[in-house]
Amino acid sequence: MSKSVLYFSMSVDGYIAGPDDRPGNPGGDGFDRLHRWFVPDGKRFARPDGAAGELYDEMQATGAVLTGRHTAEQAGHWGGDIHGAPIFVLSHHDPSPAAAAYPLVRYVKDGIVSAMEQAKTAARGRNVMVHGAVTAQGALAAGVVDELAISVVPVLFGAGRRLFDLLPARIELEVLRVIDTPEATHMRYRVR
Amino acid sequence: MSKSVLYFSMSVDGYIAGPDDRPGNPGGDGFDRLHRWFVPDGKRFARPDGAAGELYDEMQATGAVLTGRHTAEQAGHWGGDIHGAPIFVLSHHDPSPAAAAYPLVRYVKDGIVSAMEQAKTAARGRNVMVHGAVTAQGALAAGVVDELAISVVPVLFGAGRRLFDLLPARIELEVLRVIDTPEATHMRYRVR
Numbered sequence: 419m420s421k422s423v424l425y426f427s428m429s430v431d432g433y434i435a436g437p438d439d440r441p442g443n444p445g446g447d448g449f450d451r452l453h454r455w456f457v458p459d460g461k462r463f464a465r466p467d468g469a470a471g472e473l474y475d476e477m478q479a480t481g482a483v484l485t486g487r488h489t490a491e492q493a494g495h496w497g498g499d500i501h502g503a504p505i506f507v508l509s510h511h512d513p514s515p516a517a518a519a520y521p522l523v524r525y526v527k528d529g530i531v532s533a534m535e536q537a538k539t540a541a542r543g544r545n546v547m548v549h550g551a552v553t554a555q556g557a558l559a560a561g562v563v564d565e566l567a568i569s570v571v572p573v574l575f576g577a578g579r580r581l582f583d584l585l586p587a588r589i590e591l592e593v594l595r596v597i598d599t600p601e602a603t604h605m606r607y608r609v610r
Numbered sequence: 611m612s613k614s615v616l617y618f619s620m621s622v623d624g625y626i627a628g629p630d631d632r633p634g635n636p637g638g639d640g641f642d643r644l645h646r647w648f649v650p651d652g653k654r655f656a657r658p659d660g661a662a663g664e665l666y667d668e669m670q671a672t673g674a675v676l677t678g679r680h681t682a683e684q685a686g687h688w689g690g691d692i693h694g695a696p697i698f699v700l701s702h703h704d705p706s707p708a709a710a711a712y713p714l715v716r717y718v719k720d721g722i723v724s725a726m727e728q729a730k731t732a733a734r735g736r737n738v739m740v741h742g743a744v745t746a747q748g749a750l751a752a753g754v755v756d757e758l759a760i761s762v763v764p765v766l767f768g769a770g771r772r773l774f775d776l777l778p779a780r781i782e783l784e785v786l787r788v789i790d791t792p793e794a795t796h797m798r799y800r801v802r
Contacts, residue, residue, distance in 0.1 A: 574774060575777075576774075
């Protein structure tokens with residue numbers, strides 16, 4: 419069965435993006451620091467050794483991506499391709515002509531629940547990767563998140579954009595797995 | 611050598627206290643949830659089994675406590691006794707008559723650096739436990755924190771008081787230890 423999973427690299431103080439996050443500086447100052455565990459040179463993905471490598475493989479094997487328009491546009495729609503998976507973009511608007519031209523990018527305008535259903539169907543039994551803090555929290559609030567995969571990076575950012583800032587209520591989790599590496603502590607939670 | 615250690619139980623979204631934190635409701639709504647791993651009935655401390663028990667023992671063995679006036683007053687100065695350790699309270703004011711009567715409570719008015727020096731001296735080689743979010747962040751900003759012991763509890767709070775909200779700059783950490791239990795993931799970091 420397809421599961422929806424939030425994948426995020428987060429500082430110990432809860433930031434997933436640094437300050438001054440904008441199109442010319444995607445992810446803000448220090449964004450590379452959070453992703454060094456699988457993008458060591460700040461440019462190319464590199465599979466880590468050991469158990470973190472299995473997490474990396476799992477991320478690469480997700481069957482669909484669900485994200486918001488802000489994140490998608492900030493990232494230039496990933497050039498239309500995230501490891502070949504269909505990309506569902508939650509939006510109130512039509513896609514730009516550039517985005518509309520990508521065959522794997524589909525804009526969804528009827529809300530997060532429908533978007534997740536479509537993404538799960540498209541994932542054909544594989545997992546749906548949720549991208550972007552606003553979409554992640556909207557999905558949590560709507561009850562359509564199955565698991566959280568949070569890679570906690572040993573740094574205090576002090577400023578930037580937090581993963582969690584918009585949750586309307588308390589949500590209980592269950593620890594499924596902890597991968598302990600010097601680069602990050604990879605937490606896996608199930609939403610109860 | 612005496613080390614200064616921040617001990618905190620924190621939700622996955624970074625909260626160490628719930629909403630409506632006030633004298634009649636110390637720690638706010640849901641505070642018990644964060645401390646269930648060593649206060650399972652919400653009243654009495656209970657040493658957990660396994661590796662978390664060693665963390666518990668270590669907390670009980672700290673040689674001095676450093677805290678702020680808000681936290682100290684909120685907690686009624688712990689009745690003047692935290693496992694027999696001297697309690698240093700950082701304040702701009704003199705203690706209340708009740709606080710001044712506790713032999714182990716000492717108010718320090720000349721700043722966090724001096725307070726930490728005094729606490730380390732009083733700890734006689736044992737560690738100094740730092741209590742309270744404001745004091746913790748002040749100590750981090752002043753560079754007088756050696757380690758962070760953060761017990762991450764598998765719950766999203768959505769609201770309350772965060773541990774980290776006031777840091778003036780990025781601070782690099784090193785993962786020293788991870789204790790993986792169903793009740794909490796006990797992270798230990800060294801400040802670089």
